[in-house]
Amino acid sequence: MSVHRNESTARWEGPDTSATRGPSVHVHRMEIETTKRVEIRDLTERVQEIVRAKGVEAGLVTLSSMHTTTAVFVNEPQSALLDDVEQLLERLAPRGEEWKHNDPRYSDCDRHNADAHLRAIVLGSSVTLQVADGALTMGQWQRVLMAELDGPRKRGLVLQVLAAA
Amino acid sequence: MSVHRNESTARWEGPDTSATRGPSVHVHRMEIETTKRVEIRDLTERVQEIVRAKGVEAGLVTLSSMHTTTAVFVNEPQSALLDDVEQLLERLAPRGEEWKHNDPRYSDCDRHNADAHLRAIVLGSSVTLQVADGALTMGQWQRVLMAELDGPRKRGLVLQVLAAA
Amino acid sequence: MSVHRNESTARWEGPDTSATRGPSVHVHRMEIETTKRVEIRDLTERVQEIVRAKGVEAGLVTLSSMHTTTAVFVNEPQSALLDDVEQLLERLAPRGEEWKHNDPRYSDCDRHNADAHLRAIVLGSSVTLQVADGALTMGQWQRVLMAELDGPRKRGLVLQVLAAA
Numbered sequence: 498m499s500v501h502r503n504e505s506t507a508r509w510e511g512p513d514t515s516a517t518r519g520p521s522v523h524v525h526r527m528e529i530e531t532t533k534r535v536e537i538r539d540l541t542e543r544v545q546e547i548v549r550a551k552g553v554e555a556g557l558v559t560l561s562s563m564h565t566t567t568a569v570f571v572n573e574p575q576s577a578l579l580d581d582v583e584q585l586l587e588r589l590a591p592r593g594e595e596w597k598h599n600d601p602r603y604s605d606c607d608r609h610n611a612d613a614h615l616r617a618i619v620l621g622s623s624v625t626l627q628v629a630d631g632a633l634t635m636g637q638w639q640r641v642l643m644a645e646l647d648g649p650r651k652r653g654l655v656l657q658v659l660a661a662a
Numbered sequence: 663m664s665v666h667r668n669e670s671t672a673r674w675e676g677p678d679t680s681a682t683r684g685p686s687v688h689v690h691r692m693e694i695e696t697t698k699r700v701e702i703r704d705l706t707e708r709v710q711e712i713v714r715a716k717g718v719e720a721g722l723v724t725l726s727s728m729h730t731t732t733a734v735f736v737n738e739p740q741s742a743l744l745d746d747v748e749q750l751l752e753r754l755a756p757r758g759e760e761w762k763h764n765d766p767r768y769s770d771c772d773r774h775n776a777d778a779h780l781r782a783i784v785l786g787s788s789v790t791l792q793v794a795d796g797a798l799t800m801g802q803w804q805r806v807l808m809a810e811l812d813g814p815r816k817r818g819l820v821l822q823v824l825a826a827a
Numbered sequence: 828m829s830v831h832r833n834e835s836t837a838r839w840e841g842p843d844t845s846a847t848r849g850p851s852v853h854v855h856r857m858e859i860e861t862t863k864r865v866e867i868r869d870l871t872e873r874v875q876e877i878v879r880a881k882g883v884e885a886g887l888v889t890l891s892s893m894h895t896t897t898a899v900f901v902n903e904p905q906s907a908l909l910d911d912v913e914q915l916l917e918r919l920a921p922r923g924e925e926w927k928h929n930d931p932r933y934s935d936c937d938r939h940n941a942d943a944h945l946r947a948i949v950l951g952s953s954v955t956l957q958v959a960d961g962a963l964t965m966g967q968w969q970r971v972l973m974a975e976l977d978g979p980r981k982r983g984l985v986l987q988v989l990a991a992a
Binding site for chain 1: 914
């Protein structure tokens with residue numbers, strides 16, 4: 498059993514030999530700089546690259562947002578559909594609603610971002626993906642997506658690969 | 663560490679001996695033929711049977727939809743309640759709304775299934791379940807459910823058992 | 828590989844030595860007594876304490892509700908925001924809607940709790956968290972929260988720590 502930790506993707510140097518030594522955990526911190534208040538980013542290639550670089554054959558990948566106003570989920574990043582997702586989020590948790598979290602009588606939060614918290618709760622804060630044959634097990638149209646809900650900001654996510662082989 | 667892969671449940675031949683050799687990963691592809699546009703199916707028995715057939719004592723089961731218009735979640739499949747779930751989904755993401763994904767000016771998708779994508783995002787694409795004492799750790803009324811949201815179609819799900827014992 | 832099972836937190840006796848013997852699974856059943864119909868509870872310290880007590884260095888924690896009218900999710904338990912979460916749930920699945928699950932013509936459930944099931948489905952029944960360096964990998968404002976949606980009742984959750992080291 499061994500734990501490999503890289504603080505940034507810059508340090509990867511391709512597959513290592515840990516996979517032959519038994520079950521192991523690889524941890525990577527990802528930083529994403531978002532550019533809009535609400536924005537959905539496709540992280541699939543970055544996740545796949547980490548799995549590949551570590552030479553992981555089979556196991557689980559957990560990708561977790563470290564924030565309460567971002568989310569991680571799986572779907573298709575078609576441009577028109579992503580606009581619809583934003584429209585859905587506005588339907589479910591409208592930005593202009595009179596939320597208590599935005600009201601100085603009840604809250605000391607000066608970001609007025611109740612909608613962002615509520616949307617993050619609906620979307621979910623992490624995903625767990627399967628790895629088999631050295632690749633993510635995903636359908637043809639599926640991608641791992643991060644939703645920025647109160648940007649633009651620098652955001653952190655942590656990815657763990659629990660490698661069984 | 664060993665990886666067992668069966669492409670269909672037809673090939674199971676009961677418990678094997680892998681559990682005694684240490685941590686292992688078992689992967690099964692499930693095919694479900696749905697019969698309606700929106701339909702919720704109980705997969706609990708199939709999942710439980712795979713866990714049992716492999717002789718897995720403890721670990722995690724991840725069941726993932728391979729589609730962007732189906733979902734997997736846990737709740738109770740009472741018939742009246744499943745009608746309510748469909749009603750909820752229509753409330754949250756109405757089929758008749760003017761979604762961009764359905765509009766030829768913005769999208770080349772001819773299935774006009776924006777509602778199905780959006781509902782899948784709210785429900786979630788996978789579940790991770792615990793295994794202990796050779797069985798799924800679930801409450802009395804809990805079942806693993808698949809939601810078809812743009813059927814009828816043949817659908818694929820992949821189940822991974824990460825067996826610790 | 829070893830499986831440790833404690834039925835209550837009362838039996839913990841601090842870190843054991845299992846972590847040095849290779850991958851292992853620890854299972855804990857938690858009981859939470861809720862005091863209102865809808866109530867959100869912060870379970871982070873209890874989860875963290877179990878990880879610490881077992882001396883787990885790295886791996887996954889899965890916390891699963893055993894009920895179809897409670898949920899588990901990650902966000903910030905600021906008091907004003909928790910009121911907003913309740914408001915969100917009432918928007919998404921109003922208690923007073925004419926749900927079939929509450930209608931004796933379609934359902935034999937006498938709790939009239941369709942809203943609670945539907946809200947639990949939106950929030951999700953479990954979370955999977957990462958463990959690294961002996962602690963939960965979570966952001967500054969993130970907490971593991973349980974939502975009681977049809978209380979007050981005594982509720983059970985099961986926590987599994989899949990320890991890789």
